[in-house]
Amino acid sequence: MAEPKPINPMLKLALELGPLVVFFVVNARVDLLTATGAFMAATVVALAVSYLLQKRLPLMPVVTGVVVLIFGGLTLVLQDELFIKLKPTIVNLLFAGVLFAGLIIWKRPLLGLVLGSVIAIDDAGWRALTLRWAFFFVFLAVLNEVVWRNFSSDTWVTFKVFGVMPITIVFALAQIPLIERHKLEGVKTDGT
Structure with missing residues (x-):
């Protein structure tokens, strides 16, 4: 397996924290359900950008992303x-x-x-x-x-x-x- 390409530490931090910031901002301006949808979308975008830059996905962000999509999906579908x-x-x-x-x-x-x-x-x-x-x-x-x-x-x-x-x-x-x-x-x- 090839070594992942190094990524700028500030960009890495932005990719990790970006979805949370989106979640916070959308919740403050709209509501938690809308923020959940935005959080899910931002998580997918952050994972995609990370993959494009590194040609691999680190395990912990992937696990977190899967759980965000599952529990976020349940939140939106059940409106809970x-x-x-x-x-x-x-x-x-x-x-x-x-x-x-x-x-x-x-x-x-x-x-x-x-x-x-x-x-x-x-x-x-x-x-x-x-x-x-x-x-x-x-x-x-x-x-x-x-x-x-x-x-x-x-x-x-x-x-x-x-x-x-x-x-x-x-x-x-x-x-x-x-x-x-x-x-x-x-x-x-x-x-x-």
């Missing part, structure tokens, strides 16, 4: 906001389940398969990092449930767009000491 609100819970539990299964069933830290070309750490570091991310995905699932069940739809959308990303960035930055402790010396990563 519940399904789009459940999507983050399902995606986060799916990611957590895969990471836990890798550690428990296959005895492999699967996060290393995804990030191994960017981060060079030892096996103990991959296991610890994978476990931490698995629990973090469970935390995000629970947090999503708390927010959508206890606050308005507009508050949930705002939290989804402007709350989850900062929480995730802070969590990722908090992992730097672990990565530094387990760093493999002399191993070059591609950094893309």
Whole structure:
């Protein structure tokens, strides 16, 4: 399999965050059902552009995109906001389940398969990092449930767009000491 073409980090960020921004803006101007349709369309466009630029689709955006289309479709067909609100819970539990299964069933830290070309750490570091991310995905699932069940739809959308990303960035930055402790010396990563 050919290596994916490198993509400008700002463009990559725009492709990942663009659908969420569309979701937020359309919800603020129209309503959640219309925003869901726009979110689905923006997700498909972002995946298509990503594929055109890289000639491959990364696994996590594809999984997220499929779940967006399924739950967004249910939201629109049944005219029920519940399904789009459940999507983050399902995606986060799916990611957590895969990471836990890798550690428990296959005895492999699967996060290393995804990030191994960017981060060079030892096996103990991959296991610890994978476990931490698995629990973090469970935390995000629970947090999503708390927010959508206890606050308005507009508050949930705002939290989804402007709350989850900062929480995730802070969590990722908090992992730097672990990565530094387990760093493999002399191993070059591609950094893309």
